[in-house]
Amino acid sequence: MSSFVLFGVPGQVAKILQYLEANGVQIDNLELVDATVSSRAPASTALSSAVWTSAKAAMIDRSISSTSPLILKSQKFTASGTWNVPTGIMGRMVYLTGVGGGASGNVDSGGPVGGGAGMACQALPLTLDAAVSSVSVTVGAGGAASTGTSQNKGGDTKFGDFLVLRGATNSPLGKGAKHLGLTAEPDGFRHGFMISGADAEHDCVDTGYMSGGSHGGGASAFANGGSTGSLDGSAGSGGAGALSGTSGAGGDGFLEVFWFEQL
Numbered sequence: 177m178s179s180f181v182l183f184g185v186p187g188q189v190a191k192i193l194q195y196l197e198a199n200g201v202q203i204d205n206l207e208l209v210d211a212t213v214s215s216r217a218p219a220s221t222a223l224s225s226a227v228w229t230s231a232k233a234a235m236i237d238r239s240i241s242s243t244s245p246l247i248l249k250s251q252k253f254t255a256s257g258t259w260n261v262p263t264g265i266m267g268r269m270v271y272l273t274g275v276g277g278g279a280s281g282n283v284d285s286g287g288p289v290g291g292g293a294g295m296a297c298q299a300l301p302l303t304l305d306a307a308v309s310s311v312s313v314t315v316g317a318g319g320a321a322s323t324g325t326s327q328n329k330g331g332d333t334k335f336g337d338f339l340v341l342r343g344a345t346n347s348p349l350g351k352g353a354k355h356l357g358l359t360a361e362p363d364g365f366r367h368g369f370m371i372s373g374a375d376a377e378h379d380c381v382d383t384g385y386m387s388g389g390s391h392g393g394g395a396s397a398f399a400n401g402g403s404t405g406s407l408d409g410s411a412g413s414g415g416a417g418a419l420s421g422t423s424g425a426g427g428d429g430f431l432e433v434f435w436f437e438q439l
Contacts, residue, residue, distance in 0.1 A: 245439050252432040253313045259335075260310045264437040268308075271434040272300045272339055275396050275412030276353055277316035277330025278373070278426030279344035284325050288391045288417025291319060291426045292344035292352030293364075293373030293380070294330050296397035296412060299434070300369040302338055311336040313433075316343040318409060318426030330412070333429040344394070344414060344426060350376030352394045352414070364395060371397040376414055388424075391417040399427055 246266070251259060253274075261268070276294030294316060304311075316331030330343025330353070342353040352363060352373030364380030365372050371382050374394035379386045385395035393401030393414025402409040402416035407424025409415045415424025 247437050247439060248434060249437055250432055250434045252430060253315050254428065254430050256312075256314045258310050259313055259433050261304060261308060262435065262437060266436040266438060268304045268306065269435065270302050270304065272302060272335055272431065273298050273434070274333050274335075274341055274431035275398055275429045276333045276341040276343035276373070277318040277429045278393060278396060278401075278409040278412050278414040279330050279346055279350075280319035280322045280328040280415040280426045281376075281391070281393060281402065281407070281417035281423035282322050282325050282327045282349065283418045283420060283423050285419050288419055288423065289327070289350040290376035290388055290391055290393040290401060290417045290424070291327055291330075291346075291409065291414030292350055292375050293394040293396035293401065293409070293414050294333070294344050294412035294426075294429055295342045295353035295373050296371040297339070297341060297369050298371065298397065300339065302335075311338070313431055315431060316341070316412075316429035318412070318428045319344070319346065319415065321407070321415065321425040322423045323421070327423075328426070330426045330429065333431050335431060335433070341429065341431075343429065344373050350394070350414075352376075352378070364397065373397075373412065373414075374401070376401070376417070385413070388414070388416045391419075393424060393426070396427065402427075 275296035279291030281290045314334040316333040319328030327346040329346035333341040354372045363374035363378035366382040380395040388401035388403035392403045393409045395401045396412035399411035399413040401413045402424035407416045409427035413427045
């Protein structure tokens, strides 16, 4: 027996369940999160094994063959572009994973500061309206390396008007991109599907990536911060500060779109 948490609209969830059962997976307990309620704060209903049979029967679309295989597809953007909605997408639902750009470090002989990390999300569910045929994707660049006491901030990563993953700021120095209104949360803390960027010299609590150490950049949800040995950040992490010369650049962001299709 297995326990699952599935995010989606009922029709899509039903197809996934059919495929799992057709391949011998027995489900003892299921938690459904209906993403049509709200992608940021979904309503959740836990179904015990006692009511599982009736709940499943109510969800399943009988016109879909239980032997039809599902395939998970994805497209990763490391530069800005356009995502076109596939014809066979299930439930017009996507799952978004990505991060905003990290900030650069600065240069200061009296005590340099590393850059903060960009805000991230992992498997954020989003249901697209039937009128949406394509979505513009903006990938936030990391802050360029600095030669002075100021830092360069990271750019925002965007999925159309549906999602903004903020890049790390350059004022105040060394601050990661936090959730608006939740500035007191720990570095790299998960709130729902979102993960805050860590400040300079701080690890990502949620995913375990590490800072660059003394004068180093903050860790993002996907990469360690830049260190004095390797200055630049990556995947949204912060660049390291330098005593002289040039600091480390912030890591560029990215966005990956996942969706299910039925063959």
